[in-house]
Amino acid sequence: MFEIFGIPSTALFGQLLIGLINGSFYALLSLGLAVIFGMLNIINFTHGAQYMLGAFAAFLLLQHTGLNYWAALIVAPILVGAVGVLIERAFLQWLYKLDHLYGLLLTFGLALIIEGVARNYYGSAGLAYTIPEALQGGQNLGFMFLPNYRAWVIAASLVVCLGTWFVIERTRLGANLRAATENPTLVRAFGINVPRMIMLTYGFGVALAAFAGVMAAPIYNVSPQMGSELIIVVFAVVVIGGMGSIMGAIVTGFGLGVVEGLTKVFFPEASNTVIFVIMAIVLLVRPAGLFGRRA
Template sequence: MVTIFGKPLILLYGQLTLGLINGAFYALLSLGLAVIFGLLNIINFTHGALFMLGAFTTWALLNYAGIGYWPSLILAPIIIGALGLVIERVLIKRIAGLDHLYGLLLTFGLSLIIEGLMRNRFGSSGVPYEIPSVLQGATNLGFMVLPRYRAWVVVAAVVMCFFTWLLIEKTRLGATLRAATENAPLVQAFGVNVPRLVTLTYGGGVALAAFAGVLAAPMNSVNPNMGSNLIVVVFAVVVIGGMGSILGSILTGFGLGIIEGLTKVYYPEGSATVIFVVMALVLLLRPAGLFGRAT
């Protein structure tokens, strides 16, 4: 049997794939958090709950409306994104400009309410969602067997991250967003409706979380806790990448997923904490994050 540093290659490939998948979710979620933090200065603790709602929306679309996975990939982000617009307009807007703590408490409270309501309705174990038929099964690549759905999740996340990056870094709208992140009053004084931009940005970031939720729906069960389990790690990813950095969130998300996977191979006991160890190191050595600009 082929081994690397005493571990079978097949195990390494398997954990690397799992790592990439976790990384895909870290990247999608931290990307939305980074965009929201950049413009709104809000640490959006509701992100995990909205990710979970994305998965439940996918489930509900199928079970109440007969709408399958593929349309849900577009519909669920639109529906949850619209919910995000309402949350921003009705709640978050009111605390704009106050200390970070207010935003943190508001969004954290909101996520507890959303999760509580969902647990009340669906129970903790959640509901199943089937993998779409074309993506069932696995492909033998010769050196390993790759479950098709997992490969799809990684590809979809990479494509979505790429287009988000393109939108922010290479378009007119993205330039306005970046400028408003730096100096919102001046951008508004140029004639840009910044309050509307803020609302749309929150909706967009939330839609990314919901997109991740759709991808996650067929992976395990769709359950009310799926967001809170993930979001703590995602916050560590955001801190490591540097608050507000777009490319940083994407690269750090995938990178940490892979590091986590490798840790599972070589030191399984450390796999649950490795990301937080990296976070502590980064905070000590580069407090602004790997890709962050010191302010």
């Protein structure tokens, strides 16, 4: 054990780790928001509720069907993503020609409904979800203790984020997607089913949120309001990064998580607000966001 800036290394790296964990969730959620916004031109306020649904799906799958964490990691995002597809078909598809604001209002309403129903049945108290056996325990790295599960969360979200980036930026499917974002009419003329693509994009973005929710379940308690406060921070992350770039969303997410973790060490009173303060500064200095293109 040693000290850095008068702070014990275990405390410093411990908070850095928590920062990276939070950053993983910021990155996954802002990535999903950016993907959805790119295709649908809708800011998905339901994203936080869908993250919460992912955690609840994992919890309920374990309770009622005995499906363990690893199965839930696959099944929960598919289930919640399917619900997302239904939402797109039932509600969102009627809004594409309207002002963006209506999309925000509608998804806000959906978030209220989902959260209200969850709170009605499960109360506000959290439900515990145990860490899968294979990931219990941790490594002593000398300068800090690294719990296995946390290392897994960071690694898994990095892989998923980079995988998403690869698909969108480097594959033919991604090329079609980006083309449809730029000019849907033209892409449709080439024989690509754009409405189906939009529907599946929404489903995929929602599935990303649910995936984050499953990973969050063992770390935070599973509770109805776990998504709503997180989504507001993620909005600030999105404003800071700008939604124009996939890689930008990932980098900003992880970076801000780390900054928040470090703030907890050096100036704990400000740890709740530091991301919002950074947002204000970025708006003054670079109004379009760090990775944003000027409209």
